[in-house]
Amino acid sequence: MDGTNAPPLLALAEVRKSYNLGQPNEAEVLHGVDLRIAAGEFAALIGPSGSGKSTLLNIVGLLERMTSGRYEIAGRPVQDHDDDGLTELRRSTFGFVFQFHHLLPAFSALENVTLPALARDGRIGRRVAQRGRALLDAVGLAEAMDKRPSQLSGGMQQRVAIARALVLEPALVLADEPTGNLDTASADDVFALLRSIHADAGTSFLVVTHDPRMAARCDRIVELVDGRIARDGPMTAA
Amino acid sequence: MRRPLGFEVLVALRFLREGRFQSVLIIVGVAAGVAVVAYISALVDGLQRNTLTKTLGAQAHISVRPREERVIAPPAPAPGTLVLRDVQPRAQRLRSIDNWPAVADVLARTPGVAAVSPMAAGAALAQRAEATRSVAVTGVEVERYDRIVQLREKLVAGPLRLQPGEAILGATLADDLGVRLGDRLTLTTGPRSSTLRVAALVDMGVRDLNRRTVIVPLREAQSLLDIAGGATQIDLRLDDVWSAQALAGRLGHQLPHDVESWQQSNAQLVSALNAQNVSTGLIRIVVLVVVILGIASVLVVSVVQKQREIGILRAMGATRAQVLRVFLVQGALVGAVGAVAGVLLAAAMVALFTHFVRGADGQPLFAITLPPALALQVAAIALVAGVLAAVMPARRAARMDPAQAIRI
Numbered sequence: 276m277d278g279t280n281a282p283p284l285l286a287l288a289e290v291r292k293s294y295n296l297g298q299p300n301e302a303e304v305l306h307g308v309d310l311r312i313a314a315g316e317f318a319a320l321i322g323p324s325g326s327g328k329s330t331l332l333n334i335v336g337l338l339e340r341m342t343s344g345r346y347e348i349a350g351r352p353v354q355d356h357d358d359d360g361l362t363e364l365r366r367s368t369f370g371f372v373f374q375f376h377h378l379l380p381a382f383s384a385l386e387n388v389t390l391p392a393l394a395r396d397g398r399i400g401r402r403v404a405q406r407g408r409a410l411l412d413a414v415g416l417a418e419a420m421d422k423r424p425s426q427l428s429g430g431m432q433q434r435v436a437i438a439r440a441l442v443l444e445p446a447l448v449l450a451d452e453p454t455g456n457l458d459t460a461s462a463d464d465v466f467a468l469l470r471s472i473h474a475d476a477g478t479s480f481l482v483v484t485h486d487p488r489m490a491a492r493c494d495r496i497v498e499l500v501d502g503r504i505a506r507d508g509p510m511t512a513a
Numbered sequence: 514m515r516r517p518l519g520f521e522v523l524v525a526l527r528f529l530r531e532g533r534f535q536s537v538l539i540i541v542g543v544a545a546g547v548a549v550v551a552y553i554s555a556l557v558d559g560l561q562r563n564t565l566t567k568t569l570g571a572q573a574h575i576s577v578r579p580r581e582e583r584v585i586a587p588p589a590p591a592p593g594t595l596v597l598r599d600v601q602p603r604a605q606r607l608r609s610i611d612n613w614p615a616v617a618d619v620l621a622r623t624p625g626v627a628a629v630s631p632m633a634a635g636a637a638l639a640q641r642a643e644a645t646r647s648v649a650v651t652g653v654e655v656e657r658y659d660r661i662v663q664l665r666e667k668l669v670a671g672p673l674r675l676q677p678g679e680a681i682l683g684a685t686l687a688d689d690l691g692v693r694l695g696d697r698l699t700l701t702t703g704p705r706s707s708t709l710r711v712a713a714l715v716d717m718g719v720r721d722l723n724r725r726t727v728i729v730p731l732r733e734a735q736s737l738l739d740i741a742g743g744a745t746q747i748d749l750r751l752d753d754v755w756s757a758q759a760l761a762g763r764l765g766h767q768l769p770h771d772v773e774s775w776q777q778s779n780a781q782l783v784s785a786l787n788a789q790n791v792s793t794g795l796i797r798i799v800v801l802v803v804v805i806l807g808i809a810s811v812l813v814v815s816v817v818q819k820q821r822e823i824g825i826l827r828a829m830g831a832t833r834a835q836v837l838r839v840f841l842v843q844g845a846l847v848g849a850v851g852a853v854a855g856v857l858l859a860a861a862m863v864a865l866f867t868h869f870v871r872g873a874d875g876q877p878l879f880a881i882t883l884p885p886a887l888a889l890q891v892a893a894i895a896l897v898a899g900v901l902a903a904v905m906p907a908r909r910a911a912r913m914d915p916a917q918a919i920r921i
Contacts, residue, residue, distance in 0.1 A: 338828055338916040359832050366830030377825045377919065381527035391829040397517035439829070 282350030283311045284446055284479055285335065290344035292330055304330050306502040307344070312481060314446065317473045319493035319510075320483045327502040328483045329451060335481065336449045337365040366395055370440030370478075374452035376432040378424040378439075384411060385420040388438045395443065403442070410438035414468055430461030437468060447479040448472075454489055466492060518842070521835060524826070525842035532815055539811045540851045543895055546804040547855020550797050551883060551891045552862045557793045559881035561786055565754065568782060569775055571717040573630075573661050573748030574757045576778075577616065577764070578771045579608045607635050609743025610770060617747050625760055627752050628660035631744035633734035639727060641690040641698040648686065649725045650700060652734020655681075661748045664715060664728075670694055671713030675730050679712035683726035687714050700727065702737045709733070801898055808847055808902035812840055816910045823910050824918025833911040840907030841900055848899020852892035859883055859891075 292305040304327045312318060312335075322328050333339040334346070337353065346353045348368055356364060378387045385407050392403040399407075411420050414434040416427075424432050433453060440448050450469065454462035466489050473480055484490050491510065498506040529536040582603050590596045610616055613631055621629040633652035638645060651658075655675040659665050665673045669684050671694050680700075682692065692698055692711050699708050709729060717723050735741055751757055754775070761774035776783045816823070823836055831839075863883045872878050 333916040336828070338919075339914070359834070362827070362830060362832045365828070371828050373825075373919065377821065379527070379822055379825065381531040390826075393520045393523065394826065394829055394831040394835060398519040443830070 282347065284314045284316075284349065286311045286345075286347045286350075287335070287341075288345045290331075290334060290341045290346060292327070292334060292339070293342045296342065303342075304502050305334070305341070308499075308502070308504055310335075310497065310504065310507075312447065312479060315473075315477050315479055316495060317470070317480045317493050318482070318495040318497055319490040320481055320497050320499060321485070321487075321490050322499035322505075324485075326499045328499050331499060332449055332451055332481070332483055336369050336371060337361045366391065366443060368446050370443065370445035370448040372433070372436050372440045372448060372450040372453045374455045376424070376429075376436040376456075378432055378435055380424050383421045383423060384416060384427065384435045387424070387435055388442050391439065391443050407438070407442055410441055411435070413472075414438050428461075429457055430464060433457060433461070433465050434468065437465070437472070441472065441476075441478065444476075445478065447481060450480060450482045452483055452485065454484070454486060462486070462489070518838065520831065521838040521842050524839045525846060528815060528819060528822075528839070529843055529846060532811075532818070535811050535814065536847065539807055539847055540854065542807045543804050543847060543851025543899070544854035544858055546800045546807075547852050547891055547895045548858035548862065550800050550894075551856055551859035551888060553793055553796055554887055554891070555859065555863055555881055555883045556866070557789050558887070559879050561789065563879035564782065564786070567718050568779060569754060570667070571662055571719055571722055572775060572778070574751045574754055574775050575749040575761050575764070576773050577610065577620065577747040577749070577768065578745065578773070579610050580769065580771050581605060582608075607738055607740060607745060609633075609740045609745060610747060613744040613747060616768065616770070617744075620747060620749060620764070623760070623764070625751050625753065625756055626749050628657065628750040630654065630657040630661045630748045631731065632658070632746045632748055633731055633738055633740060633743060634745050635702065635734070635738040637700045637702045637727070637737060639686070639690060639698055639700055641692050641696070644690045646686060646689055647725070648700070648727045650702070650734050650737060651726065651728045652731045652738070653728060654731050655728070658728070658748070661750045662717075667715040667717055669714050669716045671711075674712055675728065676712070677730055677733065678707075678709055679730070680709040680733075681713045681715055681726075681728040682711055683723035684714045684716050685720065685723035686725065686727070687711065689724065700729075700737060702739070705737050705739060707733060707737055801894065804851075804895065805898050805902040808844055808899055809905060811847075812843060812903050812906035813909070815843070816840065816906045819910075820913065820918045823913050824915045827913070827915035828919060836913075837907045837911035840910050841903045844899040844901075844903025844907070845896060846899070848896040848902075849892075851899070852895035855895065856883070856888045856892055859888070 287308055287310045290305055290308045291303060293301055293303040295301045308331060320328050320332065330339065334341050348364060353361065353364060379390065382390065388410055389399050389403055389407040393399055408420060411417060414437055416431060416434055419427060419431060424435070427435065453469065454465050457465060469480060470492065472478055482493060490496060493510055495509055496506065497504060582605060584600055584603050586600055617629050617631055620626055630653060635650055637648050637650045639648045655664065655673060659673060675681060690698055694711055696711050697708050698711065699706055715726065717726055735743055751760065757774035758776045761772045761777070765772040826836060860883050863881055866881055867877050870878055
């Protein structure tokens with residue numbers, strides 16, 4: 276929490292999410308979640324499988340719509356946006372890192388990194404190209420810019436995905452199990468990279484993880500159990 | 514906000530390259546479809562043009578003749594009266610069109626009429642020594658008649674000239690009578706006869722015409738046929754051959770004469786041409802449907818295969834419209850590349866046809882070309898078909914829920 280009067284980066288209140296609405300197999304997976312993330316935070320979202328972590332992350336990242344509740348980004352409600360408006364907001368606010376990197380196999384590492392800018396502008400300007408190269412350099416892949424994902428190791432692919440998440444300078448990076456598919460050494464490297472980006476650029480992070488070692492390296496722990504926030508506090512208090 | 518299509522084009526190209534085997538297959542399919550449509554269109558067009566040229570080369574687009582004389586039946590008798598009646602059709606006399614110069618003048622000023630030629634035509638007997646042949650005497654002003662049937666192009670011997678006392682003969686008739694240029698023959702019609710010098714020989718392109726045609730000066734025919742100063746027919750040539758039917762209909766209402774278009778006098782030919790057009794149209798439609806289904810099926814598979822990529826693109830900030838356009842561009846690219854390849858293939862097939870398919874005389878059977886307008890038309894249809902084929906898969910891709918797509 277930043278302790279100022281400025282609105283938090285994002286604020287969710289009484290957020291519920293149900294699937295198969297109105298059908299016999301209707302199921303509510305989030306039961307009134309309240310969550311606030313301030314600018315510059317590095318938070319972990321933990322919880323057992325099926326607790327609703329990925330659903331909450333998707334709702335936060337505007338990849339899914341909540342069934343009910345309130346959600347504000349920088350003090351502005353998101354409910355009123357249409358699909359294009361949500362896409363615009365998602366592009367300008369969030370970067371995504373997925374467990375399986377999800378790079379596009381037909382594009383080089385540099386092209387993957389600059390893809391969000393291409394979607395936004397319709398072309399790759401010189402400044403974006405420079406930033407893409409600088410990001411790949413920063414994640415230690417200066418030599419692999421023209422390589423396809425299939426030519427890179429799992430750890431390298433995840434580094435490319437991190438560079439891609441940062442190319443549009445998002446306020447918050449949403450990382451869903453970013454180290455879940457990596458060996459311990461690679462996982463440590465990737466997590467260290469996230470922390471260094473947080474320290475250097477002040478980018479906020481919300482990291483879903485099952486790994487207690489990784490959770491322990493975050494500043495704040497949000498624990499979700501059965502679709503409800505069971506615990507929310509600084510790491511030292513966990 | 515309008516932005517350049519760099520994203521859509523790049524992603525579409527990469528998706529096509531990624532599934533290059535599928536892409537090549539469908540491009541070959543589109544090319545084959547375009548080639549078949551373009552080649553068949555060119556072939557049918559060439560065939561029809563050749564048939565029309567041969568048919569209309571020896572006849573007018575429209576002919577105006579005096580109305581047939583009909584016997585008018587007596588008025589109906591009072592009810593209950595028994596009547597025995599036998600009405601016989603009247604034998605048709607050779608008659609002139611009343612005041613034909615004025616009619617010809619009106620026709621010449623009719624929009625769409627390129628040339629007008631009066632004619633006095635009838636049957637006669639041609640004699641040369643022992644040989645006798647039944648012939649069709651055609652009395653014309655040769656320069657005007659040339660504009661109707663392009664007589665100059667049909668000359669096989671002698672100049673296009675018709676002085677008093679001269680005749681132009683069909684080439685086969687000349688052989689039958691054993692005459693050459695400068696020889697004389699006698700034409701007889703009932704009590705009248707005339708001796709004429711052979712000035713030229715023509716090949717009308719139809720054997721029967723070559724065996725019967727004798728073209729003489731108009732005055733000579735008027736004298737032979739005993740219709741002093743008259744014309745039994747006025748021939749018209751039009752700017753647009755296909756407007757003959759409609760113009761003949763209008764003239765038939767305006768003039769007190771029989772007006773016949775070339776379509777009416779060649780009904781079977783017109784039916785055959787129409788049947789060809791319908792067949793070509795059906796082939797086009799079937800090929801178009803096959804092309805659309807082919808492109809659509811490949812893109813549907815592509816959408817299914819690339820669900821996760823689509824989800825990632827959406828998460829990265831691509832809008833639904835951008836995803837839609839990615840697949841429309843793919844359809845357009847497949848259609849465009851297939852169209853270019855298909856037109857080139859059709860051009861090669863046309864060249865092969867022209868080179869290898871020849872008649873007994875070693876000449877090409879008929880001219881077949883692939884006009885740029887036809888190539889462009891077929892290519893444009895393929896391009897539109899590509900985009901249309903992509904609409905359904907593209908909409909499916911654009912509707913995808915990004916979170917669900919990424920989870921797959």
